[in-house]
Amino acid sequence: MFKTTLKIDGMMCGMCETHICDAIRKAVPQAKKVSASKNKKEASFLTENPVDKDSLKAAIDATGYTCLGIE
Numbered sequence: 001m002f003k004t005t006l007k008i009d010g011m012m013c014g015m016c017e018t019h020i021c022d023a024i025r026k027a028v029p030q031a032k033k034v035s036a037s038k039n040k041k042e043a044s045f046l047t048e049n050p051v052d053k054d055s056l057k058a059a060i061d062a063t064g065y066t067c068l069g070i071e
Contacts, residue, residue, distance in 0.1 A: 001046045006056070010065040011038035019063055027059035 006024075011017060017036035020043050024034050028051050036043035053070045060067040 001048065002050050003044060003046055004051055004056070005042055005044040005071045006060065007042050007068040007070075008036070008060060008065050009041060009068055011036065011041065013038065016065070017043075020060065020065060023059050023063045024056070027056050 020036040021034045031045040034045040057067045
């Protein structure tokens with residue numbers, strides 16, 4: 001399993017966390033255990049295979065939040 005962690009700026013509330021999780025699930029349909037934390041300013045999920053970081057960053061940025069990095 002691969003754990004992907006995204007640093008995200010702009011999350012202020014629980015709905016923001018939900019928007020980020022929805023964007024990840026849409027961009028990476030095989031993602032499991034998707035979670036986001038406004039306090040940590042990050043989101044993470046698990047996949048069987050590595051993900052395309054560029055398309056994932058574009059999906060997050062398209063929601064109005066800023067993806068600062070992907071590990």
